[in-house]
Amino acid sequence: MRKNDRILLGHGSGGQLSHELIKNVFIKNFSNTELNKQTDSAILKIEDLNLCFTTDSYVVDPIFFSGGNIGKLAIAGTVNDLAVAGAKPLYLSAGFIIEEGFPMDDLVKITETMKEEAQKAGITIVTGDTKVVDRGKADKVFINTSGIGILPKKNKEIASGSKIKPGDKIIINGSIGDHGMTIMAERNDLNISAKIGSDCACLNHMINDILNASDKVSFMRDATRGGIATVLTEIVSDKDFGLIIEEDQVPVKEAVRGICELLGFDPFYVANEGKVIVVVASEDAEKVVAAMKNHKEGKEAAIIGEITSEHKGKGWINTGIGGKRIIDMLAGEQLPRIC
Amino acid sequence: MKYIDEYRDKNLVINLAEQIRKESKKEIKLMEVCGGHTMAIQKFGIPALLPETIKLISGPGCPVCVSDRKFIDQTVAYSRLSNVIIATYGDLIRVPGSSSSLNEEKAAGKDIRIVYSVLDALKIAEQNPDKIVVFPGIGFETTAPASAAGILNAEKRGIKNFLVYSSHKIMPPAMAALIDEGVNLNGYIAPGHVSTITGTAIYADIPKKYNLGCVIAGFEPVDLLQSVLMLVKQIESGKPKVEIQYKRVVKPEGNIIAQGMMNSVFELRPDWWRGLGVLPGSGLGISEKYSAFDAEKQLQVEVEPTKEDKGCICGEILKGLKSPKDCKLFATACSPSDPVGACMVSNEGACHAYYKYNRNL
Numbered sequence: 150m151r152k153n154d155r156i157l158l159g160h161g162s163g164g165q166l167s168h169e170l171i172k173n174v175f176i177k178n179f180s181n182t183e184l185n186k187q188t189d190s191a192i193l194k195i196e197d198l199n200l201c202f203t204t205d206s207y208v209v210d211p212i213f214f215s216g217g218n219i220g221k222l223a224i225a226g227t228v229n230d231l232a233v234a235g236a237k238p239l240y241l242s243a244g245f246i247i248e249e250g251f252p253m254d255d256l257v258k259i260t261e262t263m264k265e266e267a268q269k270a271g272i273t274i275v276t277g278d279t280k281v282v283d284r285g286k287a288d289k290v291f292i293n294t295s296g297i298g299i300l301p302k303k304n305k306e307i308a309s310g311s312k313i314k315p316g317d318k319i320i321i322n323g324s325i326g327d328h329g330m331t332i333m334a335e336r337n338d339l340n341i342s343a344k345i346g347s348d349c350a351c352l353n354h355m356i357n358d359i360l361n362a363s364d365k366v367s368f369m370r371d372a373t374r375g376g377i378a379t380v381l382t383e384i385v386s387d388k389d390f391g392l393i394i395e396e397d398q399v400p401v402k403e404a405v406r407g408i409c410e411l412l413g414f415d416p417f418y419v420a421n422e423g424k425v426i427v428v429v430a431s432e433d434a435e436k437v438v439a440a441m442k443n444h445k446e447g448k449e450a451a452i453i454g455e456i457t458s459e460h461k462g463k464g465w466i467n468t469g470i471g472g473k474r475i476i477d478m479l480a481g482e483q484l485p486r487i488c
Numbered sequence: 489m490k491y492i493d494e495y496r497d498k499n500l501v502i503n504l505a506e507q508i509r510k511e512s513k514k515e516i517k518l519m520e521v522c523g524g525h526t527m528a529i530q531k532f533g534i535p536a537l538l539p540e541t542i543k544l545i546s547g548p549g550c551p552v553c554v555s556d557r558k559f560i561d562q563t564v565a566y567s568r569l570s571n572v573i574i575a576t577y578g579d580l581i582r583v584p585g586s587s588s589s590l591n592e593e594k595a596a597g598k599d600i601r602i603v604y605s606v607l608d609a610l611k612i613a614e615q616n617p618d619k620i621v622v623f624p625g626i627g628f629e630t631t632a633p634a635s636a637a638g639i640l641n642a643e644k645r646g647i648k649n650f651l652v653y654s655s656h657k658i659m660p661p662a663m664a665a666l667i668d669e670g671v672n673l674n675g676y677i678a679p680g681h682v683s684t685i686t687g688t689a690i691y692a693d694i695p696k697k698y699n700l701g702c703v704i705a706g707f708e709p710v711d712l713l714q715s716v717l718m719l720v721k722q723i724e725s726g727k728p729k730v731e732i733q734y735k736r737v738v739k740p741e742g743n744i745i746a747q748g749m750m751n752s753v754f755e756l757r758p759d760w761w762r763g764l765g766v767l768p769g770s771g772l773g774i775s776e777k778y779s780a781f782d783a784e785k786q787l788q789v790e791v792e793p794t795k796e797d798k799g800c801i802c803g804e805i806l807k808g809l810k811s812p813k814d815c816k817l818f819a820t821a822c823s824p825s826d827p828v829g830a831c832m833v834s835n836e837g838a839c840h841a842y843y844k845y846n847r848n849l
Binding site for chain 1: 496497498501502530531534535536592595823825843844845847
């Protein structure tokens with residue numbers, strides 16, 4: 150086995166290399182009870198309050214794309230990280246690293262989008278930071294947002310998934326791969342004109358309705374980098390249950406499938422920015438789907454599989470043609486700078 | 489999706505699987521030569537649909553996998569030249585060389601760019617007239633015509649800073665060598681895209697000389713199962729022949745224009761294949777006439793001595809003698825994020841396909 154003595158793009162992919170980097174470098178040095186849980190948001194008990202705290206940096210290229218821009222992503226990504234933990238997102242910070250010479254108009258457009266998204270999500274941007282670096286030392290603009298939210302006591306176990314049990318249904322709120330393939334199609338070195346857009350959206354209102362519809366939600370996670378395959382693998386990894394996915398129940402848009410076929414991507418591994426995987430007790434599954442369908446972001450919601458007592462620690466797919474195979478985490482880089 | 493969904497129709501698949509079950513009596517081993525087939529077979533979960541009598545084994549049809557580690561070492565050496573840009577298919581970037589990889593060189597600041605077509609490499613050459621663009625040419629009859637087209641284009645457009653480092657190979661010598669080496673096979677699922685270029689003539693010897701059937705297959709589940717069924721029928725009736733299942737793409741005569749381009753730019757030479765050693769007339773070197781575009785002729789580099797990893801059984805796997813799961817490095821010391829052998833790197837590699845889709849089956 151070769152030791153990587155430099156950072157490779159794959160270390161930022163959200164897949165196996167990222168996991169190794171987090172374990173071997175970050176956890177090793179920052180280790181503490183909260184961090185080591187490696188949930189999307191840290192859950193902190195401060196006096197009588199349970200707070201969720203999360204941070205994310207956005208380096209997407211191109212910064213403007215069909216369905217959104219880097220600013221929309223910076224709000225939605227952080228809001229979603231809080232919401233999937235079961236928290237009500239409240240406040241955000243916004244830090245900007247800007248390349249010298251970046252057009253002011255673009256920065257204004259990005260911040261206007263952020264304002265709109267923040268209003269829609271019902272959160273407030275309360276602090277920020279600006280740094281400008283020499284031309285060529287950063288690419289256009291990078292944004293970091295951190296967010297805090299309040300976690301109701303009844304949702305405390307959602308982030309860890311400790312209540313997941315065999316028989317629970319696995320639900321997604323719509324089609325997979327839209328964001329990743331939109332970015333891919335728009336990268337200037339590929340001349341693909343397809344009618345798709347990023348699914349980038351704040352999911353907190355929909356998630357709030359899901360949690361109002363059922364108190365038997367055992368796990369939620371937004372499927373971003375690494376796609377749903379990575380989330381599904383994480384759900385079962387080292388657990389005494391497995392899961393099975395029905396491939397033909399997983400919504401994939403025609404255009405997304407087309408680009409995936411053309412470029413050799415598997416949509417299960419392609420990034421999303423407005424998709425949440427929900428695990429819920431079987432009896433409440435339909436309720437959750439119905440709650441999702443009341444929202445624009447959940448119109449195509451579907452039950453895609455279930456938790457099983459068989460093949461512990463592994464995710465399986467019944468393929469659309471009746472075959473069977475495993476699901477694994479993304480290895481190596483799929484697309485750098487996707488979010 | 490039109491032209492794809494028809495070939496992924498569940499009912500057709502089930503029907504074909506039933507027919508195969510009915511026809512298949514003898515225990516047989518079929519080799520899918522092409523890495524694209526290996527990936528499709530694992531991705532769609534085809535093995536679970538076949539009766540126990542039929543075993544599919546992966547062959548030497550993954551270009552990255554069969555290439556010499558020296559090919560990577562030499563490309564790495566080119567990348568370290570100060571005036572060189574490497575423009576490569578993405579597949580090569582993570583393949584480990586003896587002490588480095590293109591990925592590691594890129595992280596260390598070398599100019600290495602991923603292209604989807606040789607024409608993109610030409611564009612880079614045009615945009616960087618003070619640099620030399622090296623395109624590592626890898627692949628079989630499928631991609632060799634593209635590299636040839638790149639060279640012919642460069643000549644026509646007067647682009648003088650574009651070089652190809654050819655590791656291109658042709659398929660038939662390897663298919664024959666496998667049987668000569670005593671690999672126990674009952675038929676070939678022959679590569680669809682290679683055959684699109686070559687036509688059927690290149691397989692004519694296989695039924696004649698080796699008494700084995702060849703069915704040229706497409707890449708969708710229905711294609712693959714239909715090809716298996718055609719081979720099963722050939723085997724059960726004792727009448728091996730060359731057949732085309734992938735008729736919507738493959739013509740018996742192949743693509744004459746592409747063949748012409750290949751023949752004008754390349755000439756056959758002995759080449760080294762992982763697992764098979766040196767096979768005469770199996771590699772495509774750039775002919776004297778086009779030596780101005782031949783990286784091997786135009787650039788002098790010192791290449792480190794090639795080091796092969798101990799314990800990696802890529803060679804045996806490429807011959808179909810062993811399955812990835814027989815390798816003690818599989819999923820332990822060797823994984824897609826930290827590959828030891830090329831078969832774990834390439835999307836078409838047997839180890840990668842097994843790791844991703846069939847690790848615990």
